[in-house]
Amino acid sequence: MRSIREALDAMMPAFTPRPAERVGLLDAAGRHLATDLAVRTDAPAFDNSAMDGYAVRAAELEDAGEEAPVELPVAGESRAGGPPPAPLPEGAAMRIFTGAPLPAGADAVVVQEDTERRGDRVALRFAPKPAHHVRQRGSDLRAGEPLLGAGAPIGPGAIGLLASQGIGELDVHRRPRVALLSTGDELRDLSEPARPGSIVNSNAYMLAALVRSVGAEPLVLPRAGDDLDALTTRVRAGLEADLLVTTGGVSVGEYDLVREAMERAGVEMGFWKIAIKPGKPLAFGAAGATPVVGLPGNPVSAFVTFHVFVAPGLRRMAGDPAPHLAPRPVRLGDPFRHRPGRTQLVRARLEDGEDGPVACLHGRQGSGDLASIAWADALVVLPGERERFEPGDSVAALPLRAARAATPAFA
Known part of the structure; x- marks a missing residue:
């Protein structure tokens, strides 16, 4: 009987990232990047002001202070989204607003609170250093530098970053498709009337929700009773997906037929037991490149073992380089x-x-x-x-x- 770590070490190599597909920016949310991306344009794209105030030449205000303000003529203004500002004349200041381009010739901004407007002139009571309150071109991002690496999660922050770079489409790993097969004569769907000895197939709903929660796509197969031929047919259908997950039928009961159905469908089984509680009767195998996981039929055991063994594999298939729950x-x-x-x-x-x-x-x-x-x-x-x-x-x-x-x- 394998330990949890031994089982994961045997299973994880079978969960390989899905191929890349190109999607729109918003459709990439919750996915993982399939390729490296480089910065397309400098950010900021131009020198701009970080504050409302006046654009100046720092050298012309070396002696400015609270008790000895320097008074300069105001030469126009620069505002965000407005026309490009004219170059700043020597011995002058320009009214400037947050995010507005810094005029040629200026190298600093004096914040509005340190100034006093006097008609067409302004008194400046602060001696700035060069680059004071200036967001310099490329200070955040420089064209050609790495932007996001393959495997990066695409969350809201990444979407904002990509949009700022003019990236409207990108290559992400395709969502894994997971076939879910519930087994057992005792199961019935929610829409079916109760019958003696039957239980609702809650595993199908729970596992479909769990699959979605890790960013994969569930495909709930019609449930299979305790009939070998029907089980084999269902298993073969499930092998068309990226992963087949079964529940029930993996212990040693007379009617636990899943193992034989898997073998008849071409699944090569690796192991059937793990030293875990709950969830000891867990099976793992593969048919070609398609991994197969047989979870216990007990819903609590299926829930626990999905989180430990299936969810990391699905995250790896989705391109996540860190697929395990962090303790x-x-x-x-x-x-x-x-x-x-x-x-x-x-x-x-x-x-x-x-x-x-x-x-x-x-x-x-x-x-x-x-x-x-x-x-x-x-x-x-x-x-x-x-x-x-x-x-x-x-x-x-x-x-x-x-x-x-x-x-x-x-x-």
Whole structure:
């Protein structure tokens, strides 16, 4: 039975980035860049003022101060979006506004608060150094320098940056397409009436939502009952996607037929068990370049193992160079005891404590408690070699979503 790390080391090479496709800028949101991009134009594109005030020659104001202002004639103005300003005459100042081009000959800006307008002249009470309040051309970005590298996430900030560079289309990795196959005679769809012994196929909805949450596209296949021929047909259909994920049928029951159906469909299986709780009966294999993951049918086990094993693979397929959940050191808020032997991932909610974040464990950690996965915002990793864990123990938590607060962070 493989450890979690051994299983991931065996699985991740099968999840290769999808080919690039060119999309519009807004359609790239949430995707990963497939190629390196260079700066197209200097930013700022021209020397401009960082403040409202007056453009001047710094050398002409060396003796200016509060008690001895220097008075100069005002030679026109420069405003953002206006006509290009004329060159600044020697011995003069020009009215200038934030973002406006600096006139030729000027090398500094005196902020408006340090001046006094006197008709067509201005008294300047500050001696600026060259480049004072000037945003110089290329001070942020220079043409030809790297802009964003392959693998970079395209979020709102990146979209704003790309738009500022005049980039309206870009090459990103295609979203992975994931076929989801639920197995078992006991399953029924939401639209079907209840029948004795049946349960709603909640895994299909949960996994489709999880697939979308990592930026992939779910394809929910018609569920398959405990029939080998039907299962084989469904598996073959699922292999047309970039990844096939099945739920149920991977343990050792008489009607757990998924393994045989996979073999008949041409899937070469790698392993069937992992030292993890919940989720021990997890299968992995591949048919050619298409990886196949068999998750446990229990919804809690499927939820946990998706986050640990499937989500990183999908992020890698989407071009993400850092696909794994980043562990966060926390302290336990509750005692916990488990049987040694398997690493256990327990559902928890992270809260602020006096000495840092505290993981408050859900009171019911059974694999059938669906309410716990709706409640939890983290999975706490409890090593398999220990039996007892006490409040205050330092452990690692895998946050499942960004932290939010009910009150502002500002005083």
